[in-house]
Amino acid sequence: GAGVSQSPRYKVAKRGQDVALRCDPISGHVSLFWYQQALGQGPEFLTYFQNEAQLDKSGLPSDRFFAERPEGSVSTLKIQRTQQEDSAVYLCASSRDSQYEQYFGPGTRLTVT
Amino acid sequence: AQSVTQPDIHITVSEGASLELRCNYSYGATPYLFWYVQSPGQGLQLLLKYFSGDTLVQGIKGFEAEFKRSQSSFNLRKPSVHWSDAAEYFCAVGPSGGSYIPTFGRGTSLIVHP
Numbered sequence: 001g002a003g004v005s006q007s008p009r010y011k012v013a014k015r016g017q018d019v020a021l022r023c024d025p026i027s028g029h030v031s032l033f034w035y036q037q038a039l040g041q042g043p044e045f046l047t048y049f050q051n052e053a054q055l056d057k058s059g060l061p062s063d064r065f066f067a068e069r070p071e072g073s074v075s076t077l078k079i080q081r082t083q084q085e086d087s088a089v090y091l092c093a094s095s096r097d098s099q100y101e102q103y104f105g106p107g108t109r110l111t112v113t
Numbered sequence: 114a115q116s117v118t119q120p121d122i123h124i125t126v127s128e129g130a131s132l133e134l135r136c137n138y139s140y141g142a143t144p145y146l147f148w149y150v151q152s153p154g155q156g157l158q159l160l161l162k163y164f165s166g167d168t169l170v171q172g173i174k175g176f177e178a179e180f181k182r183s184q185s186s187f188n189l190r191k192p193s194v195h196w197s198d199a200a201e202y203f204c205a206v207g208p209s210g211g212s213y214i215p216t217f218g219r220g221t222s223l224i225v226h227p
Contacts, residue, residue: 101162
């Protein structure tokens with residue numbers, strides 16, 4: 001079936017604006033992960049859902065970051081009052097269960113000006 | 114805490130030459146190990162993974178990796194590189210026993226000369 005999709009692919013925000021990034025996981029995948037990838041770095045874990053439950057949000061860098069997955073499928077990562085240091089690629093991944101083999105989406109490149 | 118080191122930021126090889134990308138990890142027990150590839154503007158694609166068993170793991174696109182516990186390494190190899198292999202390669206380590214959060218290395222950029 002279709003892979004993980006993310007939208008928008010590119011987002012430019014002025015500092016202080018709120019943004020919402022969407023992730024459509026592979027159908028039937030229980031687990032969903034969000035990562036932040038800074039330029040020249042590997043992905044860093046932000047948060048994890050199993051179905052609609054957010055089981056781990058230890059990687060969220062501040063309380064300006066919020067994620068939800070209300071029906072256990074599509075997920076949204078929201079960043080309030082964006083700052084320049086939020087500029088990065090935000091990757092979403094899903095898996096059949098929590099035991100690894102994650103499938104990644106193409107990412108959303110966020111640029112905060 | 115677990116960690117991953119990819120000591121080479123860039124690797125340049127000629128098309129047709131062999132390739133080895135290094136990965137060293139730090140973890141107290143037997144880890145789960147992964148190699149991912151990321152082409153420009155794309156997400157990460159899993160090349161191969163090691164959970165247990167045979168320490169030589171075969172993956173997609175002709176890649177293989179060998180888990181060496183004594184050296185805490187999981188190096189990625191390919192006998193003959195193609196121009197289309199030019200990409201960013203990430204090694205990742207995850208704790209075993211049900212935890213799910215992998216730690217990624219900073220990546221190695223592979224440049225292939227014709």
